[in-house]
Each structure stands twice: as structure tokens, then as C-alpha cells.
Amino acid sequence: MPKSKSAYSEPSKVSKPEHHIIVVWVDNEAGVLARVIGLFSGRGYNIESLAVAEVDKQKHLSRITIVSVGTPEVIQQIKLQLGKQICVHKVALFKRSDENILFRELALIKINSSKKNQEKVKKACKKYNSVILDKSKNSFVIQVTALRREIDKLVQTIRPYGLISISRTGAVAMTRGPEVFK
Amino acid sequence: MPKLLSGAEIVFKALEDHNVEYVFGYPGGAVLPIYDELKNHKSIKHILARHEQGAGHAAEGYARSSGKPGVVLVTSGPGATNVVTALADAYMDSIPLVCISGQVPTHLIGTDAFQECDTTGITRPCTKYNWLVKDVNDLAKILHLAFEVATSGRPGPVLIDIPKDVQFKKGPYTINKTKVSKSLNGSKAKENISDKKIDQLIEMMKKSSRPIFYTGGGIINSGPKASKLLRELVALTGFPITSTLQGLGAFPGSDSQFLGMLGMHGTYEANNAMHDCDLMINIGARFDDRITGKLDEFSPNSKKVHIDIDPSSIGKNVKVDLSFVSDVDIFLTSLISRFKSKNKNFVDINKNKIDKWWDQINKWRKKDSLGFKNSNSVIKPQYAVQRLYELTKNKETYITTEVGQHQMWAAQHYKFDEPNRWMTSGGLGTMGFGLPAAIGVQLAHPGKLVVDIAGEASVLMTMQEMSTAIQYKLPIKIFILNNEYMGMVRQWQELLHDKNYSESYTAALPDFVKLAEAYGCVGIRATKPSELDEKIEEMISINRPVIFDCLVDKMENCYPMIPSGKPHNQMILGPEEDKEEVSAEGKILV
Numbered sequence: 001m002p003k004s005k006s007a008y009s010e011p012s013k014v015s016k017p018e019h020h021i022i023v024v025w026v027d028n029e030a031g032v033l034a035r036v037i038g039l040f041s042g043r044g045y046n047i048e049s050l051a052v053a054e055v056d057k058q059k060h061l062s063r064i065t066i067v068s069v070g071t072p073e074v075i076q077q078i079k080l081q082l083g084k085q086i087c088v089h090k091v092a093l094f095k096r097s098d099e100n101i102l103f104r105e106l107a108l109i110k111i112n113s114s115k116k117n118q119e120k121v122k123k124a125c126k127k128y129n130s131v132i133l134d135k136s137k138n139s140f141v142i143q144v145t146a147l148r149r150e151i152d153k154l155v156q157t158i159r160p161y162g163l164i165s166i167s168r169t170g171a172v173a174m175t176r177g178p179e180v181f182k
Numbered sequence: 183m184p185k186l187l188s189g190a191e192i193v194f195k196a197l198e199d200h201n202v203e204y205v206f207g208y209p210g211g212a213v214l215p216i217y218d219e220l221k222n223h224k225s226i227k228h229i230l231a232r233h234e235q236g237a238g239h240a241a242e243g244y245a246r247s248s249g250k251p252g253v254v255l256v257t258s259g260p261g262a263t264n265v266v267t268a269l270a271d272a273y274m275d276s277i278p279l280v281c282i283s284g285q286v287p288t289h290l291i292g293t294d295a296f297q298e299c300d301t302t303g304i305t306r307p308c309t310k311y312n313w314l315v316k317d318v319n320d321l322a323k324i325l326h327l328a329f330e331v332a333t334s335g336r337p338g339p340v341l342i343d344i345p346k347d348v349q350f351k352k353g354p355y356t357i358n359k360t361k362v363s364k365s366l367n368g369s370k371a372k373e374n375i376s377d378k379k380i381d382q383l384i385e386m387m388k389k390s391s392r393p394i395f396y397t398g399g400g401i402i403n404s405g406p407k408a409s410k411l412l413r414e415l416v417a418l419t420g421f422p423i424t425s426t427l428q429g430l431g432a433f434p435g436s437d438s439q440f441l442g443m444l445g446m447h448g449t450y451e452a453n454n455a456m457h458d459c460d461l462m463i464n465i466g467a468r469f470d471d472r473i474t475g476k477l478d479e480f481s482p483n484s485k486k487v488h489i490d491i492d493p494s495s496i497g498k499n500v501k502v503d504l505s506f507v508s509d510v511d512i513f514l515t516s517l518i519s520r521f522k523s524k525n526k527n528f529v530d531i532n533k534n535k536i537d538k539w540w541d542q543i544n545k546w547r548k549k550d551s552l553g554f555k556n557s558n559s560v561i562k563p564q565y566a567v568q569r570l571y572e573l574t575k576n577k578e579t580y581i582t583t584e585v586g587q588h589q590m591w592a593a594q595h596y597k598f599d600e601p602n603r604w605m606t607s608g609g610l611g612t613m614g615f616g617l618p619a620a621i622g623v624q625l626a627h628p629g630k631l632v633v634d635i636a637g638e639a640s641v642l643m644t645m646q647e648m649s650t651a652i653q654y655k656l657p658i659k660i661f662i663l664n665n666e667y668m669g670m671v672r673q674w675q676e677l678l679h680d681k682n683y684s685e686s687y688t689a690a691l692p693d694f695v696k697l698a699e700a701y702g703c704v705g706i707r708a709t710k711p712s713e714l715d716e717k718i719e720e721m722i723s724i725n726r727p728v729i730f731d732c733l734v735d736k737m738e739n740c741y742p743m744i745p746s747g748k749p750h751n752q753m754i755l756g757p758e759e760d761k762e763e764v765s766a767e768g769k770i771l772v
Contacts, residue, residue, distance in 0.1 A: 007674060010747045012477040030314065035306060042307045073497070080494035086311050086331060 015071045019048070019096035021103070021173045022075075023181070024082055025089040028054045028062040032087045036064060039085070045078050046070060049105070049148070049170030061089065065172050067096070067148075092181040100176050106169045107151050112139040113162025121158045128154065139164075147171075186352035189318045189344060190219040193282060195355050196325035197226055202253050204229055204244060204625055206237040210257025211297060212284030215349035217255075229625065229654060232646040234261050236618040238268020239644065242277050243622025246605040247580055249405060251278035251332050252622065258284045259297030262343075263304065267612060270308035272339040274609025275428060276403055278332040279339035281309075287347040288316055301343045310338035316345065318353030326357075336492040337403055375508055375516045383463075383504060384521055386485055388532070390461035392539045393421045396444065399428030399608070400466020400490060402601045404510035409433070409601040411514035412465070418521060420529040420536065422543055424452035426467045427593055428608045435597030441543065442552070445473040446744050447590040450551035450753055451543050453742075456481050457750035458542070464488045466510045469499040470609070479749035489513050551742040551755055552594050561711050563588065563663045563734040567595040567635065570661060573718050579631045580623045582606065582616040584640030587669035587740045592635040614643030620658040621651055631659070631722065638664040638731075639688055648701040651727045659721055660729045662694060665736045673739045678746075698729035707731040 026032050033052060040047050048067040055063045068078065075093065082091045094101045111121050118140065122130070128144035128151075144151065148171060155166060175181060187195065193216055197205065206229045209217045220228055231237035234256045241252025252272075256265050262283045272279045286295040302314045311331050313324045321344070328340045387393060395416060401408045409432045416423050416439055423433055424444040433440055442449035444456055456462065462484045467473070469488075474480040477499065486502040488495075489510060496505045506513055521528070554564045567588075581596055582605040583589040589606055598604045605623060607615040616634040624632045634641070641662055651658050663669075671686040698705030704724050708717040708731070721728045742753045 006746050008746060009471060009474075009476050030316075031302060031306070034303065038306055077494060077498055080496075084492070084494055 015073065017069050017071050018075070020068050020070065020075045021094040021096055021101065021171065022066045022068055022078060022082070023092040023094075023173060024064040024066070025055075025091075026062050026064060026085075027087045027089070028060040029087060032062065033064070035085060035087060036082065039081055040066075040068075040078070043077075043081065045074060051170035051172050065170060067171050090181070094173065094175075101173055102176060103147055103171045103173050104145050105148050105151055105171045106143065106145045107155075108133070108141055108143055108167045109155075109158070109163060110139060110141050110165040111158070111162045112164045114138075117161035121161050121163075124154060124157050184354045184356075187355050188215070188219070189315075189321055189349040189351055189353065190215040191222075192318070192321045192353060192355050193325065193344070193349075194219055194223045194226065196322060196329075197253065198223060199326075199357060200251075200329045202226055202251075204241075204622075205253045205255050206231055206241040206244070206622065207255030208232075208234050208237055208257065208261060210259075210261050210284065212258035212286055212346050213255060213261070213282075213344075213349070214284075215346065216282070216284070216344075228255075229621070230650065231618065232649050233644065234264035235267050235614070236621075236644050236647040236650065238265045238279070238281070239271070239612070239615050239618035240622035240625075240647070240650070241279055242268060242272050242615075243582060243605055243619030244626045245272075245277050245279060245622070246275075246619070247602050247623040248626040249403075249602065250626075251280050251329060251337075254279060254281040256281065256283050257297065258286055258301065259299045261297075262299060262301040266305060266308060267610075269305055269339045269341065271607050271610040271612045271615065273308045273310065275607065276337050276399060277339065278337035280328050280332050281305075281339060281341040283341060283343050284349070285314065285343045285345040288345045289347070291345065301341070305341045308339070309341050312341040312343065314343045314345075315348055318348050318351040321348065321353060322356045336400075336495075375506060375513060377520065379504070379506065380517055380520045383487060383517065384524065386461055386487065386504070387419065387421075387463075387521075388525070390485075391535050392455075392459045392484075393419070393461040393463070393536065394441075394455050394459040395421055395423040396426075396456065396462055396464045396467055397423060397429045397432055398426040398465070398467025401429055401432040401510050402466075404466065404491075406601060408466075408510040408514060411511065411518060415514060415518055415521075418518065418528060420532060421463075422455055422540070424448070424456065426470070426473060426608070427606060429467060430593060430604045431598035431601045434599040436599055441547075443593050444750075445470075446475070447594065447740055447742065448744075449594075450549045450742055450755065451546035453744065453750040453753055454546045455543055459484045462486045464490075464502075465513075466490065468495045471499070474499060475744045476747055476749050481750070549755060551753070554738075554741075554756075556711075557735070558711060561708065561714060561732060561734045563591050563665070563738055564595055565711065566661075566663055566708075566714060566732050566734060567591050569714050570633065570635070570718055571596045573715065574631060574633065574722065577631050577722075578627075579603065579633060580605070580620075580627060582619040582623060582632070582634045584616040584634070584636045584643075585611045585613045586637045586640060586671075587665075587673065587738075588635055588637040588640075588663040590670075590740045591663070596635070613637075613640035615640075617641055617644050617658075617660060618647045618650075620660070621647060621654075621656055624651075624656040624658050625654070632657075633659045633661050636660055636662045637669060638662050638666065638691060638694070639668045642688075642692075645697070648698075648703060648727060648729070652702045656727065657725050658727050660727070661721070662729065662731050663734050664691075664694070664731055665734050665738070666691060667736060669738075670740070676737075676739065694729050694731035698727075701727075701729075703727035703729060705729050705731065707733065709733045 128146040134141040245252035441452040444452040695705030
């Protein structure tokens with residue numbers, strides 16, 4: 001008899017996982033997020049980040065942007081499984097490396113430090129469309145928008161200068177040019 | 183202004199409009215308004231189960247054998263959690279169920295009220311869709327939608343959770359059936375089957391010298407016409423055909439082109455043909471892991487074609503070369519008409535091309551992989567199924583099963599010539615399925631013979647439903663292959679866990695004959711092969727429920743089998759072969 005003591009077969013070779021952006025248009029009804037996210041957890045798919053909000057008040061349409069890591073086969077399954085849900089109108093799938101897609105994440109960063117360090121932070125944030133949202137004697141809250149890895153790097157740079165809190169959104173995505181995904 | 187109805191009345195109006203004959207259920211606090219309304223709707227008969235799981239499986243039996251959706255009615259909390267197993271079972275095997283559950287009043291939702299649970303949350307992963315109806319004005323619309331979702335595309339279970347206050351509240355009843363606004367839901371094939379693609383398939387069929395049809399439950403779900411068309415196609419081509427567990431009966435089991443079931447306990451010829459073929463045409467099956475075995479070595483040299491109504495089934499487990507997202511019925515109609523018009527006398531012309539293939543298949547057949555050593559002193563379980571088949575094959579017989587060795591022996595040795603005659607829990611593998619399912623089958627087919635081929639361990643899980651069978655005078659026959667073990671567990675322990683029979687023996691079984699009598703039905707026991715026929719005939723002749731306790735060989739294993747992690751062409755045919763392998767290993771140790 002074989003060595004395996006399982007009634008199931010061994011996993012077979014898998015291809016290389018890649019980052020993908022999945023955009024899902026759904027009816028904004030009760031439980032819709034649980035339905036979409038439950039599908040990911042139930043079938044063992046990964047979610048790296050998630051952003052969701054209603055984009056059409058009249059039609060009650062929400063747009064969910066999910067960054068996921070998976071093999072091409074798994075990502076294709078995710079798309080088809082999502083597509084079967086009755087609350088889902090359409091599903092778009094993009095590779096993160098796709099040049100035609102724009103991504104942005106937003107982060108709010110709170111700094112509490114000396115004037116000197118504050119200036120260093122402001123300088124570092126400058127190239128990421130930074131906006132100061134709040135100021136007090138020793139602190140300020142700054143908003144930046146950038147790619148995920150840029151924010152990761154920024155946070156590393158400014159952490160020694162009094163960073164006390166950070167809040168980040170998941171990525172949102174949109175295609176370049178006049179076309180929209182049908 | 184239309185007349186306003188209470189939520190409970192709306193439920194029944196919708197059931198009537200969908201021609202529901204039976205509701206399988208169990209009352210409780212949160213569904214009392216619906217139960218109160220039952221008396222006003224004489225065309226709908228309520229079948230009182232003894233446990234909500236039993237109600238669910240009975241509804242499945244009804245649906246699987248009739249093709250119509252089964253309707254279940256349960257209360258909140260434990261009522262809903264008890265029905266979850268049946269919903270998950272129906273979801274795995276694509277069976278249309280409409281489950282209505284009561285819920286605590288809306289103002290109490292989320293307060294941990296008595297018998298409250300998050301029913302839509304719990305059932306979301308095991309239903310095709312579910313709804314919590316918070317407004318009575320949405321109720322009619324959702325009920326119609328629920329029936330449509332359950333029965334369209336790839337069928338499946340749905341659940342509608344109705345809070346008690348919504349059942350009381352008055353609202354409008356609308357009859358306009360809401361259409362699911364999108365085609366992606368796997369509703370009737372939206373993909374146009376282009377002639378070009380069909381021609382591509384026909385070309386592949388003509389080129390192939392080792393073709394095989396691999397068919398599944400999708401054909402049964404597509405309806406009786408699909409089974410007829412399949413027979414026509416197989417006859418037109420002269421190709422061999424094998425079926426999954428769920429698809430048995432779609433093609434006649436007694437036909438010479440049928441190679442028997444494939445998969446882990448499939449026949450030697452079916453599995454070898456799957457492994458060695460050069461063209462595999464999968465119609466309505468899903469490349470399940472019990473079928474494919476080791477994926478890397480699954481049918482390595484074949485072109486694969488997949489026809490499935492669910493787009494997410496295609497390419498999920500196995501990459502295919504050509505695919506059609508379609509209802510089997512529609513697909514086969516297009517394929518056959520195109521095939522016939524272009525290929526007159528195909529079978530004769532193509533005979534030479536696939537002759538060698540059939541020779542090879544017949545060589546595999548000679549192995550007689552379903553063969554077993556019969557005995558004069560002890561009833562072999564395979565023999566019991568064979569005798570049951572021989573003595574019932576001339577009647578319109580419906581077979582349900584539980585899950586385990588007896589299920590596989592039934593699939594191997596009982597031959598089904600018609601669809602919807604074989605009801606088994608394939609995907610989820612639910613022990614306790616067969617007895618309540620038989621109740622639903624008998625209701626759908628009054629006067630017909632319904633037999634649950636059972637194991638003693640499985641049947642005890644839902645034994646309480648015998649009481650239901652008695653109440654509604656349903657003469658189901660529970661044919662127990664009693665080996666005192668959870669046979670399949672014991673078999674795996676013998677083969678893979680050094681005969682450590684951990685907890686697989688039931689030390690204190692009831693006396694099934696006395697148990698039958700306690701329920702008010704008839705108990706029969708067979709202990710010797712010589713008395714088997716006579717006792718089976720006695721069972722068939724009794725027009726009441728029967729529990730048949732058939733004492734069989736305790737240590738018999740189910741063969742052939744594909745051991746885990748092995749490809750199709752490395753089957754174990756029987757115990758002898760096992761021993762050889764073990765001793766070879768022993769030699770290495772020495």
C-alpha cells in the first residue's frame with residue numbers, strides 16, 4: 001500500500017502566485033460584503049487589501065476593490081465564483097503589473113514630535129500629494145496618496161520622527177484612457 | 183390597490199403558484215404563523231419529519247427523483263441549524279431545495295433572543311443564495327426569485343429567513359415572476375453554441391482512436407430529455423461511456439457500451455479507459471477528486487472536452503482543450519443534429535478506427551474487477567445487492583443509499599437503466615441520507631418500490647424518520663447490509679492504519695427486527711445466503727415499511743479501488759494483490 005495515510009490525493013504542482021486586482025460591482029444590499037468575503041475565506045483565497053463603498057446611490061451599486069495573491073488558475077476561479085453570485089453585476093480582473101491600470105492607496109499619518117522632526121516628515125511626504133489635515137502644538141495629521149509599496153517605504157523612513165498612528169485604506173483601481181470596463 | 187395578505191398567506195400563495203405538493207417540515211415558535219395558515223391550503227400537504235435534517239433529506243429525495251424543487255419549512259435557531267446538513271448536501275450535489283425558516287421578530291434580531299441564530303450567516307456558504315426578509319412588501323418577490331434561483335442554471339438550495347413579525351404583517355402579493363437580471367448566475371445556457379465550435383468537437387471525435395464519454399449528474403439535472411439524447415449520441419458514435427456516481431442511470435447500466443462507474447471504486451475498465459484515452463468528452467461532471475485521483479497523472483495523453491452549465495466548473499480542477507457552458511439538453515440537441523447531418527453511418531465507417539480500443543477495453547473487462555469470492559455460509563454484501571437487483575429489476579424500483587461501503591457496492595452491483603432512480607449523497611457524503619430521502623422518493627412515486635440500501639451505522643443517524651414513514655403510510659424498504667462496523671472507515675484503517683480499528687466498531691447495536699416492530703413496521707432478518715432470495719421477496723411483497731436486517735460478512739472490503747495519491751491505471755483489484763504488495767515491502771525490510 002502507498003505511504004500516504006490520507007483518503008485524499010497529494011497536492012499537485014502549482015504555478016507561481018501573482019498579485020491581481022479584482023474589481024467587483026455589487027448590489028449594495030444587506031450582507032453583500034459578507035457574501036463576497038465569505039467566498040474568499042471559504043475557498044481559501046487570499047485578500048491583501050480591500051476597499052468598498054457605494055458608487056451609485058440611485059442603483060444602490062457598490063464597487064469592491066480587492067487585491068489578491070494567487071496562481072492564475074485560482075484567480076480565474078475567484079472571478080468565476082464571484083460572477084455566479086446573484087448580487088454581483090460584473091467582475092474585472094487586472095494584473096498588478098498591468099500598465100493600463102491606476103492604483104492608489106490613501107494613508108493618514110499622525111506625528112507627535114519636535115518642530116525639526118516634523119519638518120523632516122513633511123518633506124518626506126511631499127511627493128505623495130500630502131495634505132495637512134490637523135495641527136496642534138506638537139502634532140499634526142498628514143494625508144498621503146500613493147502606491148502600497150511607496151507608503152510602506154515612507155512609513156519606514158518617517159517612523160523615527162515621531163510617528164504615533166497610521167491608518168490606511170485598501171487600494172482602489174481604475175483603467176487609464178476613456179474606456180470603462182463593461 | 184391589491185388586497186393585502188399576511189406574510190404567512192403570501193408564503194402559501196407563492197407555494198401554490200409554484201405548484202408545490204409537499205412541504206417537509208417541523209413546527210416551532212418562530213414559524214407558528216405559517217403553520218397556522220397551513221389549514222387554509224388544501225393542495226399543499228405537510229409532511230412532519232422527526233428532525234429537521236430528516237425533513238431536508240426527504241425534500242432532497244423528492245427533488246432528486248422527480249426533478250421538481252423540494253420545499254422545507256423549519257423554525258429559527260435549532261430548526262435552522264439542524265437543516266444545514268441537508269442544505270450542504272443539496273449544494274454539493276446541485277439539488278433544488280427551497281428552505282423557509284422562521285426567525286425571531288425583527289426588533290429582537292441581534293439580541294441573542296430565544297432560539298435566535300444568524301441563519302443567513304450560517305447558511306450562506308451552503309446555499310446558492312439566501313435572504314433575510316425584513317419587509318413584508320419584499321416577501322412575494324423574494325419567494326418567486328428563490329424558486330427561480332433554486333431551479334435555474336446549476337440547481338441548488340436556497341433559504342428564505344422570515345422573522346415572525348413579517349409573517350404577521352400585511353403586504354401585497356405580486357405574481358409577476360422576477361427574473362434574475364443576469365446571465366452569469368448560471369441560468370439556462372446563455373453562451374451561443376456556435377457551429378464552428380461544434381464542428382471543432384466533431385473533428386476531434388472523428389480523429390480520435392481512443393475516445394470515451396465521461397458523464398455525470400448534470401445529465402440527470404438537465405431532465406429526462408438529456409438522458410434520451412445521450413443514449414442517441416452514444417449509439418451514433420459507438421464510443422464507450424462511463425459515468426460518475428451521481429450520473430448513474432442517465433445511460434443504461436446494462437448496455438454493452440457502458441463501462442460501469444469510474445473513480446475510486448469504479449471498474450478497472452472504466453478507469454483504465456479514462457487513463458489511456460486520447461479524447462475525453464465530459465458531459466455534466468465536474469472532475470471531482472474521487473474521480474481524478476492524482477491530478478498530475480490524470481489521463482495524461484488525452485484531449486479533454488468539458489460541457490457544464492456552471493462556468494466556474496470549467497478549468498477548476500483539470501485544464502481542458504475545448505469547453506461549452508451549456509445545459510446538457512441544449513448542447514446535445516445541437517451536437518446530435520450537426521453530427522447526424524454530416525456523418526452518415528459514422529459507427530460503421532469509424533469501426534476500424536476504434537476497434538483496437540474496444541479490444542483493449544474488453545481485455546480490461548476480462549479482469550472482472552467487480553468479482554468477489556462468494557460464500558455458502560455467510561452473506562457477502564455484494565451478493566446481497568446482486569440478489570436485490572435481480573429480484574427488483576423488472577419493477578420500477580427507486581434506490582436510495584446512505585454513505586459508505588454499502589453505497590459503493592450498490593453503485594457497482596445495482597444496474598440503473600433510467601435516470602432519477604438512484605438517489606445518493608455523493609459530494610457531501612452524508613451518512614443518514616438514505617432513509618429520509620426514501621420518504622421523499624416514495625411521496626413523489628406512490629405505489630412504486632423504494633429501497634434504501636443502507637449500512638447499520640449510517641441508518642442509525644436518521645432512524646427516527648421511520649416514525650414519519652409509518653405516519654404517512656409510506657412503504658419504504660430499509661435494506662441494511664449489517665456488518666457491525668463503519669465499513670468504509672474500517673477498510674481504510676485496515677489498509678492504511680495498520681489495522682488499528684479505532685472506534686469503527688459499534689459494540690451495542692439495536693435489534694433491528696425489534697426496532698422495526700417498535701416503530702410499527704415489519705422487521706425481517708436474513709443470516710444465510712440460502713434464505714436471502716425468499717426473504718427479499720417477502721420484503722417486496724409487504725405493502726408497509728420494512729427494516730431488513732441483512733447480516734453480512736464483517737470484514738469484506740470494497741474493491742476495486744484506487745489507493746490515495748495514485749493515478750487511474752494503478753488500481754487494487756482485490757485482497758490478494760494487497761497482500762503481495764505488503765510482502766514485497768516486507769522483503770525490503772529483511
